[in-house]
Amino acid sequence: MVLATATSISEAYAPVYRYVTPDRPDLWRRSIYRFIVRSTPHAFLTTLDCPSPANLTPARLETTTALQSLALLNNDFMLRQVGHWAKRLEREAGGDPAAQVRRAYALALSREPDDTELTAAVTLVERAGLPQFCRMLFNANEYVYVD
């Protein structure tokens, strides 16, 4: 889900790596093997419990932290994807908030929203815009955890 590319700027002692938020179709790929810069771990991945490559890690130590909440709510990669997703919903479901919400639930949660959820979601879309709703759905426990 998360992709990183690094551009290297050589300095006398060690190259300095700066991460670029992948925001082009050719950068949207899943990784099986990934290039890792030991001296500059990717902050977003580290926050999400990506283990240090220095350790043998047969099973990732999973934690729950407030920094993860902040990352999923505010990280540049997440919010650019929120923008893309909102546009996709508009393309596929048109301008009606209820249709957009139903399409979002189908894509993200593989189900229909019930009446209470639909009302709450549509209210949010009307008050705060479709991207805000998309952003919050990405942060929902139901989205993040496989039951």
Add this chain to the structure above:
Amino acid sequence: MQSKTALHGPAMFMANSGFILPGFPAMGAWVTYGLGSESEDLPAFVVLPDHRGLPPGGPVNWGAGFLPAIHQGTVIETADGRPPITDLFAAGDHAALIAGEPAGREFLAAVNARHLGPRGDNSELAARIAAYELAARLQLSAPDVTNLSGESDVVEKLYQFDHPDIGPFGRQCLLARRLVERGVRFVQIYCGAENTGAKKIRPNWDFHEDLVRDHGYWGPILDGGAAALLTDLKAHGLLDSTLVMCQTEFGRQPAAQGKGRDHNAGAFTVWMAGGGIKGGTAFGTSGPLGFKADEHPTSCYDLHATSLRLLGIDHTKLSTYNNGIQRRLTDVQGHVIDSILG
């Protein structure tokens, strides 16, 4: 003091975690693992890097290693104008999302609460909900702690805010006092950053070329900030309950390297203050040349064992089982230095 290595990266790791290899928990991680924190709104282990950048080895120096990731140090940026914590707010192009956030949060809380209903025994889901609540508190507490405008003129003079070189380090030190005041368990300040290539005053204490130039620059900075911090902690009645350690990863040779000096893992000095340390005392000496530790050579294991003891922890008992070994900060070494305890 002595170190096992005269290379910056491994020596930094050793000073921080007791091992020259990366991947081991930093002292701050161990301490918060053992003691938790007194603040509910701020991270337990905070790192305040130099505004010039991160130290050699970067975040590995405050990593949690094989301890739960919540014990990793949280970097708080002290430079004026920089957001204190990464991703604290939707920034840049996404700032428009901030306006509707309260409504969004309400929706998220409701959705998560509904989801939790039939799964009430799942502590991970509940923990995640709590994490969002803490994140919201961090959005208030982090800017609050880094907002130094409320401090008095006396304090600003003490930390020499106006001095172009000492001021930034003074800010880091003042921020450390404010964090400690608010119950943060472990704060680490870095004076200097990783080397860069340009020929100028070193951005750190690695004085290979010109000792007089670079030490002349950095000496007043460390001295100014550290003295201010100790004075300030004492004035706030915090010095007795706060252990202050000033250390480095290795020393310099007594012989010249041009106008500078090369690395020396054989002899260097650390100091400690507050928190139960007996003031005005020294432990150990180097030989007459200052080349090698002579009487009572010590290492980070002894420093860590002594510090943990002052925090009320037996360094041999604070351990965790990982990949077949019962691991601890002091590995299989370390002696408490009784003669410097108050």
